[in-house]
Amino acid sequence: xxxxxxxxxxxxxxxxxxxxxxxxxxxxxxxxxxxxxxxxxxxxxxxxxxxxxxxxxxxxxxxxxxxxxxxxxxxxxxxxxxxxxxxxxxxxxxxxxxxxxxxxxxxxxxxxxxxxxxxxxxxxxxxxxxxxxxxxxxxxxxxxxxxxxxxxxxxxxxxxxxxxxxxxxxxxxxxxxxxxxxxxxxxxxxxxxxxxxxxxxxxxxxxxxxxxxxxxxxxxxxxxxxxxxxxxxxxxxxxxx
Amino acid sequence: xxxxxxxxxxxxxxxxxxxxxxxxxxxxxxxxxxxxxxxxxxxxxxxxxxxxxxxxxxxxxxxxxxxxxxxxxxxxxxxxxxxxxxxxxxxxxxxxxxxxxxxxxxxxxxxxxxxxxxxxxxxxxxxxxxxxxxxxxxxxxxxxxxxxxxxxxxxxxxxxxxxxxxxxxxxxxxxxxxxxxxxxxxxxxxxxxxxxxxxx
Numbered sequence: 001x002x003x004x005x006x007x008x009x010x011x012x013x014x015x016x017x018x019x020x021x022x023x024x025x026x027x028x029x030x031x032x033x034x035x036x037x038x039x040x041x042x043x044x045x046x047x048x049x050x051x052x053x054x055x056x057x058x059x060x061x062x063x064x065x066x067x068x069x070x071x072x073x074x075x076x077x078x079x080x081x082x083x084x085x086x087x088x089x090x091x092x093x094x095x096x097x098x099x100x101x102x103x104x105x106x107x108x109x110x111x112x113x114x115x116x117x118x119x120x121x122x123x124x125x126x127x128x129x130x131x132x133x134x135x136x137x138x139x140x141x142x143x144x145x146x147x148x149x150x151x152x153x154x155x156x157x158x159x160x161x162x163x164x165x166x167x168x169x170x171x172x173x174x175x176x177x178x179x180x181x182x183x184x185x186x187x188x189x190x191x192x193x194x195x196x197x198x199x200x201x202x203x204x205x206x207x208x209x210x211x212x213x214x215x216x217x218x219x220x221x222x223x224x225x226x227x228x229x230x231x232x233x234x235x236x237x238x239x240x241x
Numbered sequence: 242x243x244x245x246x247x248x249x250x251x252x253x254x255x256x257x258x259x260x261x262x263x264x265x266x267x268x269x270x271x272x273x274x275x276x277x278x279x280x281x282x283x284x285x286x287x288x289x290x291x292x293x294x295x296x297x298x299x300x301x302x303x304x305x306x307x308x309x310x311x312x313x314x315x316x317x318x319x320x321x322x323x324x325x326x327x328x329x330x331x332x333x334x335x336x337x338x339x340x341x342x343x344x345x346x347x348x349x350x351x352x353x354x355x356x357x358x359x360x361x362x363x364x365x366x367x368x369x370x371x372x373x374x375x376x377x378x379x380x381x382x383x384x385x386x387x388x389x390x391x392x393x394x395x396x397x398x399x400x401x402x403x404x405x406x407x408x409x410x411x412x413x414x415x416x417x418x419x420x421x422x423x424x425x426x427x428x429x430x431x432x433x434x435x436x437x438x439x440x441x
Contacts, residue, residue: 033311054349061390108273108284114387143256146311148271148284151257188257188282189275225255228286232253235310236288 003161003173011172012041019156019168019216020129022223024136026144026231034145038137041170042127047137049145051117065109067116070100072134074123095131102155102184102194103138108148117147128171129157131182135194136220143228151186152224153193156216158183158209160201165209167216181209185217254283260305266291267300271307285309314348315341317384317393324405325353325395327378333357335374336392337382352392355382359396360435361403372421373397373435379406381437403437 004010014020020041029035032048039045055061072095073087086092103119119141121134135155142149159169161178174180179201184194192214201209254260260272263279269292271285283289287309294301317323317339325337339351358365360373374380381402382395397403400420409415409425409432417423417436424431 054351058390063390143286144311146285146309148273149256150273150275150282150284152255186257188259228255229253232286232288232310 001176003176004164004166010166012170016164016166017212017215019219020170022136022220024140024224024227026140026227032141032145034141034143034147036137036140036144038133038140040129040133040136040168042125043123043129043133043170044125045121045123045130045133045137047119047121047134047141049117049119049138049141049147051145051147052112052115053118055114055116061114064113066107066112066114068100068104068107068109068119069116070096070103070119070121070138072096072099072121072123074126074130078123078126095134098131098194098196099134099138102135102153103142105193106139106149106151106153106186107142108150111148117142126171128169128174131155131196132157132168135184136224140224140227144231151189152221153184153186154217154220154224155182155184155194156213156220157181158213158216160205160209165205165212167212179206179209181206181213183210183213183217185214185221187218187221252289253287254289254307255286256282256284258283260289260307265302267294267302267304269304269306271309272305281305283307315343315345316347317342317351317353319384319386321384322402323353323382323384323395325380325382327374327376327380330370330374330376332370335360335370337380337395339393339395353382353384353395354388354392355380355395355397359385359394359398362398365398372433374404375407375432375434377408378404378434381405397435397437400438403435405437405439407432407434 023039025037028037029048034049037046072092076083119138123130132155139153159166159178159180179199182196260281263274268274268281272281273284285307287307290306292304321342323339324341325339327337329336335355337353339353357368360368382397385394385396388394407415411425411428413425413427415423415425420436422431423434
């Protein structure tokens, strides 16, 4: 199957180094302490953050830092066929763990001992790159909740099909069986916090593909920063400052 | 110089942005120092503010802080004065729900406990807990420490700390008549409490 045409166009008309259109919105869930909706092309994800609040299960309380919990679930209607079991299956558990570890590395947990931060991410529409969209949405929601973080964590995926590194794979490209590299990146500190790959790649090509994903992360970070500045200006304007 | 300071106040920063060098500025709330390169980064989204240092402190670096727009609920800190409602009284310990920290009310209530030795400053081993507090009393106390896993440790061992408002068995709010007694205005009954000295 041809994923990159001889003219250099992918199945959805993008160039290999082009990311899908991103859109973010802060404050979608009014009851949550922080929330955000993040769209990457057709993938749409909503994240809600509750915390820091008192730990509900005393046995899990950590005395010198905050406990970070994360739950990833996909809505029944998010994929083409209606899903039977959206939570609790192996993929959801793994992605929940991955998002939790990524955000925990970035949150300044030592500032909130004996408390709990809950991150709930739900996929409303899945078209590849749900993991990355969830991490981006969680970053925005945590920033909206005012939880202190080291830096914004942004994430992007990249792959290698038809001997071409491709940025931001959609579902069709993802299910082609080729390599799929997901990178979580701290843009200002210039550090990689998450690196996952399916399938196999020779090491030199892997470096190119990872570098491409990092560039995608930097572009997302610039957009997220603009959205947060715009949101803050709006809030200050409404308060009359 | 003043315009530069005023202009700096209108700058909005996001987490991860560099606010200065650790050798030149101190990290306040909403900022942190990265140990590997000694730079001060922002950890919240909000307005960046620079505070001048107190004049006679040895460390003359200005403090840079970031004020976010989300107001977090108050959390008791050691040394802060809290208002609490007594929930349970035993022979050694009185438990109370902390409702206000300083002037701010809390978003979710915290549990505090007042031990027998922290009720008053004099004759601390002769304290009778049931003659000092009753369930339902509103007390003003100071937080001693974060305490154990269950509750903060509170103390009422000062003149201005103790019961500020209590209901008598008849249901009326009682009037304090001394530092150990309160009287019900309806029945005239006198009940014993560790009363706080309110006012001048």
